[in-house]
Amino acid sequence: MLLPFLTQARAPLTCEIDALNESGEQQRISIPAERALTVYVDKRELVTLMTLGAQPELLVLGFLRNQRLVTAVTEVESITVDWDVGAAAVKTRQGIADLEARTAKRVVTTGCGQGSVFGDLMAEVDSLVLPPANLDQSQLYGIVNAMRLQETTYKSAGSVHGCALFRGAQMLVFVEDVGRHNAIDTIAGWMWMQDEAMTGQDKVFYTTGRLTSEMVIKSAQMGVPIVVSRSGITQMGQELAQRLGLCTIGRATNKRFLCYSGAERLLLP
Amino acid sequence: MLLPFLTQARAPLTCEIDALNESGEQQRISIPAERALTVYVDKRELVTLMTLGAQPELLVLGFLRNQRLVTAVTEVESITVDWDVGAAAVKTRQGIADLEARTAKRVVTTGCGQGSVFGDLMAEVDSLVLPPANLDQSQLYGIVNAMRLQETTYKSAGSVHGCALFRGAQMLVFVEDVGRHNAIDTIAGWMWMQDEAMTGQDKVFYTTGRLTSEMVIKSAQMGVPIVVSRSGITQMGQELAQRLGLCTIGRATNKRFLCYSGAERLLLP
Numbered sequence A, B: 001m002l003l004p005f006l007t008q009a010r011a012p013l014t015c016e017i018d019a020l021n022e023s024g025e026q027q028r029i030s031i032p033a034e035r036a037l038t039v040y041v042d043k044r045e046l047v048t049l050m051t052l053g054a055q056p057e058l059l060v061l062g063f064l065r066n067q068r069l070v071t072a073v074t075e076v077e078s079i080t081v082d083w084d085v086g087a088a089a090v091k092t093r094q095g096i097a098d099l100e101a102r103t104a105k106r107v108v109t110t111g112c113g114q115g116s117v118f119g120d121l122m123a124e125v126d127s128l129v130l131p132p133a134n135l136d137q138s139q140l141y142g143i144v145n146a147m148r149l150q151e152t153t154y155k156s157a158g159s160v161h162g163c164a165l166f167r168g169a170q171m172l173v174f175v176e177d178v179g180r181h182n183a184i185d186t187i188a189g190w191m192w193m194q195d196e197a198m199t200g201q202d203k204v205f206y207t208t209g210r211l212t213s214e215m216v217i218k219s220a221q222m223g224v225p226i227v228v229s230r231s232g233i234t235q236m237g238q239e240l241a242q243r244l245g246l247c248t249i250g251r252a253t254n255k256r257f258l259c260y261s262g263a264e265r266l267l268l269p
Helices: A056-066 A121-125 A137-149 A153-157 A180-193 A213-221 A235-244 B056-066 B121-125 B137-149 B153-157 B180-193 B213-221 B235-244
Strands: A014-021 A026-032 A035-041 A044-051 A076-082 A087-092 A106-108 A116-118 A161-167 A170-177 A203-207 A226-229 A247-253 A256-261 B014-021 B026-032 B035-041 B044-051 B076-082 B087-092 B106-108 B116-118 B161-167 B170-177 B203-207 B226-229 B247-253 B256-261
Touching: A014 A153, A014 B235, A026 A153, A026 B235, A026 B256, A035 A056, A035 B235, A044 A056, A056 A076, A056 A087, A056 A180, A121 A213, A121 A235, A137 A161, A137 A203, A137 A226, A137 A247, A161 A180, A170 A180, A180 A203, A180 A213, A213 A226, A213 A235, A235 A247, A235 A256, A235 B014, A235 B026, A235 B035, A256 B026, B014 B153, B026 B153, B035 B056, B044 B056, B056 B076, B056 B087, B056 B180, B121 B213, B121 B235, B137 B161, B137 B203, B137 B226, B137 B247, B161 B180, B170 B180, B180 B203, B180 B213, B213 B226, B213 B235, B235 B247, B235 B256
Parallel strands: A035 A087, A044 B106, A106 B044, A203 A226, A226 A247, B035 B087, B203 B226, B226 B247
Antiparallel strands: A014 A026, A014 B256, A035 A044, A076 A087, A106 A116, A161 A170, A161 A203, A247 A256, A256 B014, B014 B026, B035 B044, B076 B087, B106 B116, B161 B170, B161 B203, B247 B256
16 A cells, blocks of 8 residues: 655654742743644645644644545655644645635534534534444453553643554554644544554544544544543533444543443443 | 624533443433534624533624634624524624635634634734733632632533633633633623723633633733633743733642743732
């Protein structure tokens, strides 16, 4: 399979500043980076993403995927990120037809992070069919524990969201970003870059963020039928998940959790 | 002053669902609503906002304000929200010139909630001059305490962000939404609806969300020179705040806090 060429423009993820604390003392702390990355597709400006900057090429690839602007990874020839100018240049093999028309309709969502969904995602929901898949309780606890042990920018600097893809309790990839939607998009980009055509069938998403409608839709679009969160769910997230038969599990810490939808996929002892 | 007519289409903020807990028992819980609200300006579709639905008219008004699509409240004749069709119809007195051109350039930000900023907000930053204003430590503790005591959807259902406007330690208005940007926009709309032309001069913003670049810019645009958060700050948020002389205070719980910028506005004993 002809994969795109990607630069490796990882940037520093944290910086140190002096803050004044309640005792009136200067205190050296770490805070997460936040950078503007303007995406150009075949030399046309598409969007500016605000990102931590860990894996900007995969973020851009996953953004194009989750926005349905490209339908196969082979359509992308290269993604070149240059932090000096804050730009990601995407070169496609054949161009994207109707780019302007397809990005005209906007949904501004509840997303931390990239909050905008082009087009009519909602209309697509009913056409999605998720694969059969289960998660047992020990795998769930394994996922929560792996996230607990993971070294993170969140632990050192706070103010970022984490997201990971698991096969059973095995962590395949872990991403952080200032927005949880950037994190999930980066994982979508990563999945596309794997040698095998990686499907969501036997995968589980973990996110530190809330399960809003957009998070549920993105998981479903990527074919991942089970989503685990440390946080809670919104009404639309829950209703969409139920319609999709997607298993949503929230408030997952230690050995506690709540399953909001798709409980038939969760195997309790 | 000729204020716009606003409907009062408040919708239920929470709903109850049955979730399955770790003991395999059904548990009745509250979750926050999340609804799509499509905004039409003079019959042209502008954007779809995902919102809790507490004060949709003020949200739309503040969205138009913070996106710089209207420059004075008097330009808006009415905002009519109808939840049956999920639509907010904005009628302006004179129309908005170049609406399409002005909404063409997109910034997808780190915002929880509405994540899109039209146009070139960044370019505007350097033209903003914030009024002189201070906050003393007892006022800061008063703000944190008022937020602690506030009855909230967050306490009953989780998964929402809260935002409030204070004069000293006096809470003027409190708003929650599924996105923190919706919450701050709703406050911007509320300020515009006050009889006096309310300025940000003697005001303090409180937000439960992170202080990203967009939050700092929005506060500055509304002329509010002091922002307090329960959460942390990002690098771009801190750098912008410093450039603006905006006082940012984070990690504010109990009697602890960190001041990241504009410390000259914070009066410690």
